[in-house]
Amino acid sequence: MTTTSWVDGADSGPYGIDHLPYGVFSTAKDPAMRIGVRIGDQILDLRGLASGTFFLPWIRPAFHEHALNGFMAMGPPAWRLVRHQLTELLSDRRHQDQSATLLTPVAKARMHLPFTVADYVDFYASEEHATNLGRLFRPDSEPLLPNWKHLPVGYHGRAGTVVPSGTPIVRPRGQRKSKDAPVEFGPSARLDIEAEVGFVVGVGTELGTPVNPDDFTEHVFGAVLVNDWSARDIQAWEYVPLGPFLGKSFATSIGHWVTPLDALAGAKAAAPVQDPVPLDYLLESERYGYDLQMSVRWNGTEVSRPPFGGMYWTPAQMLAHMTVNGASLRTGDLYASGTVSGPGPAQRGSFLELTWGGKDPVDLGEGEARTFLEDGDTVIISATARGAEGGEIGLGDVRGTILPAVNLVPLPA
Known part of the structure; x- marks a missing residue:
């Protein structure tokens, strides 16, 4: 039996009761940043819930x-207990009158970075992406x-330049070098x-303690969409030999919005067979990825639909x-x-891939x-992605608009 919510419109959208992603928000009336859970087009204020007796004292x-x-x-x-409690709260109409006072429309909220980023590591886990770049560069x-x-x-x-969706992106400046030209400095022309x-x-x-891939769910809380902006001309000149x-x-x-791993249970899918077989520390008892259907829109036009389910290296292997x-x-x-790329x-x-190094412009x-x-x-x-109860959930999108490069202040003579 499918669980439903008493929140208007929640059952027909990507933020239903089987999703419940976490974020951090504030409002004009209350500018203090606080944690919330999204249900439909509303945010449930967890600070407000925690001010009463709803959660256990240690939570x-x-x-x-x-x-x-x-x-x-x-x-x-704790993650599972709170998720169970929130599911009950938002599905049982006995809680409606009291809990409705803790709802804020998403349209009236200001969203913030959902967590303090400790470290940031970026992988290169798509065989199709790595192959495309190899053909372009070699x-x-x-x-x-x-x-x-x-x-x-x-x-x-x-980690310090990880920013929340909607933050404007200033065009970076740096050193560039084309094939037969001298080294120059200026705004990236291949952003x-x-x-x-x-x-x-x-x-x-603890330092010195490796993580087995089978312990992935014991350490990882959830997933977010990422746009790792890249200045390809700056990157091409600087990356040899250290990357x-x-x-x-x-x-x-x-x-x-951070989508809990439990909300992605319905999206689990067999990952590609690996050849050669990886070393023992990368072997998984259950080898799976997540079948997420991604979409990239450029000035409102959809230009790509990358399939995350085909990634060669899984999130558990990356962690290990x-x-x-x-x-x-x-x-x-x-x-x-x-970068998530598929065979098409x-x-x-x-x-860089869509235009094949800039040779084939994209029609917008x-x-x-x-x-x-x-x-x-x-x-x-x-x-x-497919939700745990068979419906469709939508991960919180990530967006950004490009601003002109900032001119450097001239050095004194």
């Missing part, structure tokens, strides 16, 4: 914080480098996106590889999948075409 303090970190650190028993060589099918390749990003899925760590570990740096570190956008050397986890660590041209999750309608992002362009990444 209440977490919902008086201004970010999700305290609650996430409590681990799966046309006379094998597209996949020898290590790619042996380990989840990744880089350590900049790009990367449509990704991120995973948020709740339970940390991405200033071409990536200027901004990474994430969605306002990230810690196998003894690196510790902290509450609020964010790690992302890298319309399933590519970056504009009304005679407008783009290769890379121009000032004023807006990109929205969204995703849907």
Whole structure:
């Protein structure tokens, strides 16, 4: 039997009772940041609930914080208990009159970064994306480098520039070099996106303690959509031999809503068979990913539908590889999948791939075409998945608009 909610409109949309994502919001009337759960087009104020006797005493303090970190650190028993309580609260009409006073329309809320980001790691887990980039950058060589099918390749990003959806993105400046030209400094002319899925760590570990992939759900709280903005011209000049740096570190956008892993139970799907078989520390008792159908809209036009379900390296394997050397986890660590791309041209999750290095502009309608992002362009990444009860849930979208580069103040003579 499908569970329904007494909140008007919740059952027919992507934020029904089987979703219940967490976020942080404030209002004009009450500017204090506080934790909420989304149900339909409303936000249930968990600080208000925690001010009474609804939650157990040891859980209440977490919902008086201004970010999700305290609650996430409590681990799966607390996550499941609160989810069960919220499901009962929002489905049983006996709670309607009292709980309705704690609802705020999403349209009247200001959303904030949902958790304090401890560390940020970005992977390169899509075989199709890695193959496309190999063909673009190394046309006379094998597209996949020898290590790619042996380990989840990744880089350590900049946690301080992870920003919430809707934050304007200032065009980065940096060093660039085209093939036959001298090195120059200026605004990126090849500004790009990367449509990704991120995973948020709740339970940390001690230094020197690797995490088995089968323990993924004991540490990871939930998922968010990610846009890892990329300045391809800056990246191309700087990345040899140590990899991405200033071409990536200027901004990474994430969605306002963290979808709990339990809400994605209905989206679990068998992950691709791996050949060669990975080393033992990457082997999973149950090998699965999440069948998320993503969408990329460029100035309102859908230009791509990347399928997350086909990712070669799973979120559990990424977590295991990230810690196998003894690196510790902290509450609020964010790690992302890298660009999600599928086998078809319309399933590519970056504009570098969609335009094949800028050679094939994307038609945005009304005679407008783009290769890379121009000032004023807006990109929205969204995703849907099968809910635990068979319906459809929608992960909170991530959007950003490009602002012109900031001119540097001239140095004194």
